[in-house]
Amino acid sequence: xxxxxxxxxxxxxxxxxxxxxxxxxxxxxxxxxxxxxxxxxxxxxxxxxxxxxxxxxxxxxxxxxxxxxxxxxxxxxxxxxxxxxxxxxxxxxxxxxxxxxxxxxxxxxxxxxxxxxxxxxxxxxxxxxxxxxxxxxxxxxxxxxxxxxxxxxxxxxxxxxxxxxxxxxxxxxxxxxxxxxxxxx
Amino acid sequence: xxxxxxxxxxxxxxxxxxxxxxxxxxxxxxxxxxxxxxxxxxxxxxxxxxxxxxxxxxxxxxxxxxxxxxxxxxxxxxxxxxxxxxxxxxxxxxxxxxxxxxxxxxxxxxxxxxxxxxxxxxxxxxxxxxxxxxxxxxxxxxxxxxxxxxxxxxxxxxxxxxxxxxxxxxxxxxxxxxxxxxxxxxxxxxxxxxxxxxxxxxxxxxxxxxxxxxxxxxxxxxxxxxxxxxxxxxxxxxxxxxxxxxxxxxxxxxxxxxxxxxxxxxxxxxxxxxxxxxxx
Numbered sequence: 070x071x072x073x074x075x076x077x078x079x080x081x082x083x084x085x086x087x088x089x090x091x092x093x094x095x096x097x098x099x100x101x102x103x104x105x106x107x108x109x110x111x112x113x114x115x116x117x118x119x120x121x122x123x124x125x126x127x128x129x130x131x132x133x134x135x136x137x138x139x140x141x142x143x144x145x146x147x148x149x150x151x152x153x154x155x156x157x158x159x160x161x162x163x164x165x166x167x168x169x170x171x172x173x174x175x176x177x178x179x180x181x182x183x184x185x186x187x188x189x190x191x192x193x194x195x196x197x198x199x200x201x202x203x204x205x206x207x208x209x210x211x212x213x214x215x216x217x218x219x220x221x222x223x224x225x226x227x228x229x230x231x232x233x234x235x236x237x238x239x240x241x242x243x244x245x246x247x248x249x250x251x252x253x254x
Numbered sequence: 255x256x257x258x259x260x261x262x263x264x265x266x267x268x269x270x271x272x273x274x275x276x277x278x279x280x281x282x283x284x285x286x287x288x289x290x291x292x293x294x295x296x297x298x299x300x301x302x303x304x305x306x307x308x309x310x311x312x313x314x315x316x317x318x319x320x321x322x323x324x325x326x327x328x329x330x331x332x333x334x335x336x337x338x339x340x341x342x343x344x345x346x347x348x349x350x351x352x353x354x355x356x357x358x359x360x361x362x363x364x365x366x367x368x369x370x371x372x373x374x375x376x377x378x379x380x381x382x383x384x385x386x387x388x389x390x391x392x393x394x395x396x397x398x399x400x401x402x403x404x405x406x407x408x409x410x411x412x413x414x415x416x417x418x419x420x421x422x423x424x425x426x427x428x429x430x431x432x433x434x435x436x437x438x439x440x441x442x443x444x445x446x447x448x449x450x451x452x453x454x455x456x457x458x459x460x461x462x463x464x465x466x467x468x469x470x471x472x473x474x475x476x477x478x479x480x481x482x483x484x485x486x487x488x489x490x491x492x493x494x495x496x497x498x499x500x501x502x503x504x505x506x507x508x509x510x511x512x513x514x515x516x517x518x519x520x521x522x523x524x525x526x527x528x529x530x531x532x533x534x
Contacts, residue, residue, distance in 0.1 A: 091297060136318045137359040145359055146318040151402045151435050173402070174435035174494055193493055195301050196402065196437035197526045199321040200276075201308035218373055219321075219361050231304065233297060233495060243297075244434060247496015251295055252489030 075229070079127030080168040082188050088234045090241035094192060095229040100129045100171065104150055106220040107213070108158035115161055122213035122222055126166035129192075130159075133171075134219035135209075136199070144209040144225070146199030149173040152191070156180055163189045171232055175244040184236055192232035193243070205230040255337040256390035258534050260346035263338070263392070267350020270396045270530040271326060272358035275318040278309045281465040282441075282502065282527045289439060289499040298497030302439075305492070305525055320526040323360035324398030326351040326380040329462065333389035344382060347394070352376040363401065383455065395531040397462060403436035403524040409454050412516040421446060421518050422481065428520045429485050429501070434494015437524035439502045441465060442485065445519040448509035457521035460505035462529055469506050478504045502527075 076084055078098030088094070101123060103111070111121050132152050136145030152172030159170060160183040168189050170176075173196035184191060194202060208226035215221050235243045283306065290302040312319035328347055338346075355362060355377040364378065365371040408428050412420045425444055432440075445456030468475035481504040491497020502525065511517060 093297075093300065134321060134361065136321050136323060136361040139317075139359045145361075146312075146321045148321050150322070151405070153435065173437060175433055193434070193495060195304045195308075195493060196434075197320045197400075197524055198304045198308040200312040200315065200317040200319055201304055203317070204311070218375075219363070233300075235495060243495050247295065247297065247491060248433075248489040248494070249496075250489065251298075251491055251496045251498055253487040253498075 078129055080129065080190070081127065085168055085188050085190050085238055088190050088237055089239065090234050090237050090243040090246065092234040094232045094234060096129070096232055097228050097230070098226070100131045100225050100227055100230070102131050102133045102135070102223040102225060104132060104134050104220045105154045106217050107222050108155055110214060112158045112161050115165065123224065125162055127168050129169035129171060130162065130167060131171040131225065138209065144203050144206050147203050147206065148199035149194040149196055152176050159183070163187050176236060181236055181242065185238055185240055188238045190234060190238060191236035193235035194232045202230065255335055257337050257339045258392050260338060260340035260343070262534055263343070263346040263394070264350045264353065266532045266534055267328070267347055267394060267396070268354040268357065270394065270532050271351055271354025271360070271398070274396050274398050274528040274530040275323050275358060275360055276312040276316045277530070278312065278319055278526065278528065279464070282525065283309055285465045285502040286439065286525065289502060293492070293497055293499045295491055295497035297495050298492040298499060301492035301495070302499065318360060320400060321361055322363060322400040322402065323355070324400050324528070325364065325404070326377060327397045327399050327458070328380050328382045329395040329397065329459070330382060330384045331387045331393040332384060333391045334386050335390040336392055347382055348378045348380055351380045352378050392534040393531060394534070395462060395529060397529040400524055400526060403440065403522045406432035406436040406522040407457070407520055409450060409517065409519040411450065412518055414514070414516045416516060418477070420516070422484070424518050425481055425520055426484055426488070429490070430488055432522060433490055436522045437526070438490055438492055438494060439499045439525050441523040441527050442481070442501050442504045443521035443523060444481070444504060444506045445521070446506060446508045446517070447511040448517060449511070450517055452509055453517040453519040454521065456507040456509055457519040460507040461521060461523045461527065463505050465503045465527070474506045474508060478506050
């Protein structure tokens with residue numbers, strides 16, 4: 070097993086720069102859920118020069134939309150969604166201070182470039198492990214766009230949320246490096 | 255005629271909707287355990303451990319294994335000696351889905367219109383495929399389908415001259431281009447032949463087959479194994495982070511086709527390969 074490394078939110082430049090692709094990470098602190106619909110609205114707010122529903126500086130956005138919470142539980146199942154759908158929006162949020170994103174699957178060259186330029190990081194969480202990941206969430210607060218249902222923005226307080234550094238600020242790309250390493254001709 | 259009431263259908267569909275969300279088939283679990291033993295990448299092994307843990311938690315706590323509880327795809331085999339009483343069959347099937355997704359706390363992922371995109375709020379309508387078959391039974395299978403893996407599916411109308419090499423190239427290329435997006439390890443459903451829509455249906459239907467079971471025709475069974483081996487040499491690995499487990503299985507289904515055509519479809523299934531059936 071690889072050694073697990075713990076990090077706390079909000080993320081500083083130093084913390085981001087210490088992360089390298091393949092690092093097995095446990096995230097503790099607050100993270101925010103948002104999918105395509107919420108991202109679209111946030112970028113529209115930025116276009117109009119208006120304030121975002123939360124201050125993204127130093128924060129991590131988790132691309133996820135949970136199942137409804139059962140009575141007595143903190144949250145339903147909540148694994149990551151496919152990140153490529155956020156390619157159009159994430160660079161704008163990184164521009165105004167977002168430091169991290171959690172999702173599944175590779176992100177586009179525009180995001181990769183912005184991650185390097187602004188010292189940000191992209192983590193892969195395990196897609197389809199929504200019941201397991203829910204165990205790392207200790208508080209779940211709806212903060213914006215309730216009408217979007219599963220796509221609303223939620224502030225999640227997490228303890229030891231499991232993720233892997235997939236795109237780092239040094240140009241590392243685990244999707245490309247991992248595939249090249251295990252490809253057999 | 256044997257009578258089956260719509261009330262019984264509603265209850266049955268409700269139950270399989272919920273059961274499918276948390277109870278992953280033993281065939282899939284066993285395939286992932288086998289993959290865990292041979293996966294070469296430590297990151298990949300860690301992910302397979304998480305996915306196996308997740309399946310156990312989901313089953314024990316009756317919690318959805320994935321937050322994307324899918325589009326409710328129903329395969330209905332209606333015996334021709336069955337009479338449905340109490341209402342409309344399709345209304346009953348949709349009502350069962352509606353109640354299952356509500357009472358099971360499953361996510362509502364369906365928008366009423368593909369462009370204006372307002373959520374229907376109850377995960378209906380289901381996609382329903384119906385076959386009329388001999389007998390006096392009604393068999394309903396639900397295969398909830400997540401958006402991430404469905405988006406990595408494709409139909410291509412090859413030329414007959416492209417032959418088997420064309421089919422192999424298309425399937426492998428489709429998987430390579432999908433990378434980590436469809437939540438590997440995946441199951442690759444392949445439909446060959448028929449018409450444009452028939453091959454897509456065959457690819458989808460092949461995903462109902464148990465992992466590890468081969469096409470009864472040896473030629474296609476060998477093709478399945480060859481494709482599986484080639485896919486696992488791509489290096490994509492669990493979640494696309496590199497490794498030797500990209501697919502758990504490849505299922506090929508075929509149908510006669512037109513002298514001018516060679517349709518091929520790939521329907522990509524994530525490792526949350528859910529399906530449940532009930533016979534009334």
